[in-house]
Amino acid sequence: MGFDYNSLLMASGAAGIALCFTLMSSWLRERGSTFLLTWALCIAIIIAAIVAFSVFHSTVNVLHSMLAGVLLTTAFAISYGGFTQFSTGRFASGPVVVLAVVSAAPIIVSGAFGFDGLSFVFINAMSALLLGFCGYQYWTARAESPGPITAIAALHWMLTLSYVFCVIVVAAETPLYLDGRVPDNWAEALNLMVSVIALTGIGGLFVTVHQERISRRHRDASLIDPLTGLNNRRALFERFPDGLVPQGAGLIVFDLDDFKGLNDRHGHAFGDTVLRSFARMVEENCRAEDMAVRLGGEEFVLVLPQSSATHALALAERIRSIMGRMIHTMxxxxxxxxxxxxxxxxxxxxxxxxxxxxxxxNALYLSKRSGRNRVSQTASSAA
Structure with missing residues (x-):
């Protein structure tokens, strides 16, 4: 196919080294994205497997092929742990160990009995199964970043198919014994070329998904009040991008009474504690579809989609009553x-x-003017 086996092995190894470096660099900048570190480990093990395959190509020693095969399937098993870290943040060590042992067992057993051809079949078959399984896992998680993750799944399956071709050709040509020969056919060459493409593509796509996660995290942080964890003013106005509120929506504005005096008497740290307690209480008393917002300082807003004046007034009164009974200690x-x-x-x-x-x-001002610690609704609240 224009390239000899060793040249393709070297190309795969070079792609792996570059990818490993890229993933490690990305992880060092964002230590929380541990799936990048796990994938870097996978690539490092794959590079070791490539070295072992290169040695096997020179020696045709079954021990070298067994080592290469076990390293390769172990790397693919660990890549499943990378997926669980990617999707849940936790490395599934138990399933990874099971996958690694189950995949390595037939390779080792067949090689130990001298069936080097069969051992090579198992290397390709186990690799295909593991890659296909991981590809399916990424396919199920594609909702987060549909384009890149779908491509990651597709590259896994493309590599899976290349290993299936290797299984078919090796099983047809040397089903049990290699007879002192190294598998060197169109399927092996295709597999190595696809490996270069897949490794490079998957690495680049992982970095893309990683950057998208960082961007989403920064955007989400820009919509959250850091003190209380509620939505902030920006999030409120993004909820209604055209600036219009649907008919039937209700809005409650809360303002803590004499909050400046409370800060002066007890300190701002105590005031922050009160703000956090109030925010938590508001969240506990509103519906899932309601939107709790800290506008700034001691002022809060509660948006009630599809509400009624009766419901809004009752909710505001309940929150006011709970706050009035809440005792803070200083x-x-x-x-x-x-x-x-x-x-x-x-x-x-x-x-x-x-x-x-x-x-x-205006209704809040009426409550303040009437003595505070009360709920009001202006008579002119209609649109």
Missing amino acids: DNQPVICTVSAGVAMAEKPGLSLDTLIRKAD
């Missing part, structure tokens, strides 16, 4: 912080989010 002394709320409803279509917030703020 220097072994009980501290109570109350909250005031304003409620507004989008009673007609086409109401802007800014307008609804302003209406709820």
